[in-house]
Amino acid sequence: MNIETLFLLSFLFLIVVSLLLVLTWTIRNGISPMPTAPKVAKKLLEVIPVKEGARIVELGSGWGTLAFLLAQKYPSCRVLGFENSPLPYLFSRVRQRPNLCFKYKDFFDESFAEADLIVCYLCPSLMKRLKEKFEKELRPGTVVVSHTFAVPGWEAQRVVFVDDLYRTPIYIYTMKADG
Numbered sequence: 001m002n003i004e005t006l007f008l009l010s011f012l013f014l015i016v017v018s019l020l021l022v023l024t025w026t027i028r029n030g031i032s033p034m035p036t037a038p039k040v041a042k043k044l045l046e047v048i049p050v051k052e053g054a055r056i057v058e059l060g061s062g063w064g065t066l067a068f069l070l071a072q073k074y075p076s077c078r079v080l081g082f083e084n085s086p087l088p089y090l091f092s093r094v095r096q097r098p099n100l101c102f103k104y105k106d107f108f109d110e111s112f113a114e115a116d117l118i119v120c121y122l123c124p125s126l127m128k129r130l131k132e133k134f135e136k137e138l139r140p141g142t143v144v145v146s147h148t149f150a151v152p153g154w155e156a157q158r159v160v161f162v163d164d165l166y167r168t169p170i171y172i173y174t175m176k177a178d179g
């Protein structure tokens with residue numbers, strides 16, 4: 001076998017392993033690491049209520065796209081992304097910067113009590129599980145922003161629709177003292 005063939009086979013092997021890794025965690029999590037579309041990210045950055053020095057937590061940070069944009073736009077804020085799919089997590093690490101950090105962790109194993117702002121792009125089943133966790137752990141005044149999927153049973157303070165094919169909704173909630 002010549003060197004070119006060996007190189008090509010190793011490359012194909014790497015691609016297959018990467019695809020299998022992503023697929024395995026997609027099945028486990030019930031959601032793929034699909035990044036937020038640029039139009040949605042742009043709108044979200046426009047409407048998200050961010051306070052100076054806020055601790056921003058992104059649940060399921062994927063390849064780090066949205067967390068990176070948030071950290072770039074708000075240098076005074078600390079952005080922390082949780083991701084448990086190995087390949088997207090490793091990729092996102094490349095984007096790390098002084099105010100942006102990624103943790104390889106299941107976000108259900110972490111307390112959100114310290115967060116000022118939570119950002120998510122997940123799926124209905126995860127939003128349903130998160131609702132209970134939010135109600136237990138979030139402090140009054142904590143803002144939750146979720147695009148595409150709402151927190152079931154919560155009334156959004158504001159819903160903004162993106163001017164895209166799906167009219168993607170961005171839901172903005174603020175935790176009240178009584179949950």
Ligand SMILES: C[S@@+](CC[C@H](N)C(=O)[O-])C[C@H]1O[C@@H](n2cnc3c(N)ncnc32)[C@H](O)[C@@H]1O
Nearest residue numbers: 029033035036060061062083084085106107121
């Ligand atoms: C649709 S992607 C969104 C990626 C990124 N937030 C964005 O908007 O570009 C959802 C991500 O959540 C991750 N995820 C799902 N459940 C998770 C969990 N329990 N802990 C950590 N990450 C999780 C998935 O692996 C996936 O990468």
